Amino acid sequence: MTFAVVFIALYVGHSLGDHWVQTSCQAAEKGRPGWSGRLACGRHVLGLTVTKGVLLALVVGVLGVPVTAAGLTAGLALDAVSHWWADRRTTLARLAELTGKGEFYSLGTGAHPAAPVTAAGTPAAHLGTGAYQLDQSFHHLWLLVAALLIAAL
Structure with missing residues (x-):
C-alpha cells in the first residue's frame, strides 16, 4: 500500500511540477548549453521536487x-537527479x-522525415512530439x- 500511495503522489506532483510550476523561462532555457541552461534546469527541478x-x-x-x-531523501534525490539529467x-x-x-524523438518536429504540414505546406499544429x-x-x-x-527504506 505504501508504494501505491507514494507513487500516486509522486505522479501527480510530477504532472503539476512539470507543467504548472515550471516557468516558461525555465522550460525555454533548461536545455541550453552552459551554466545558464544548467541553472534554469536546476531551478525547474527544485520547484518540481518541492x-x-x-x-x-x-x-x-x-x-x-x-x-x-x-526513504524520502533517497527517493526524491534520485528522482531529482534523473529529472535534471533528462x-x-x-x-x-x-x-x-x-x-x-x-x-x-524527432516525431512532430520539422526534423522528422514525415513532419506534419498543412495543405499549403506550412507546419501543421499537432498535440505533441516524440521528444x-x-x-x-x-x-x-x-x-x-x-x-x-x-x-522500501
Whole structure:
C-alpha cells in the first residue's frame, strides 16, 4: 500500500511540477548549453521536487502511511537527479539515438522525415512530439524507482 500511495503522489506532483510550476523561462532555457541552461534546469527541478515533497507530505500525513526520512531523501534525490539529467535535452536525445528511437524523438518536429504540414505546406499544429513522449516516459520510470525506494527504506 505504501508504494501505491507514494507513487500516486509522486505522479501527480510530477504532472503539476512539470507543467504548472515550471516557468516558461525555465522550460525555454533548461536545455541550453552552459551554466545558464544548467541553472534554469536546476531551478525547474527544485520547484518540481518541492511540489512532489509537499504532495507526499500531505498524502502521507492524511493517510498515516509509514515512510522514513531516509526513504524520502533517497527517493526524491534520485528522482531529482534523473529529472535534471533528462531535461538537459541533449542527454535524452543521445539516449534516444543509442536505443534506436532517434526518429521517434524527432516525431512532430520539422526534423522528422514525415513532419506534419498543412495543405499549403506550412507546419501543421499537432498535440505533441516524440521528444515529449520519451521525456515523460523516462520520468515515469524514475518515479516508479523513487516510489520503490521510499516504500522500501
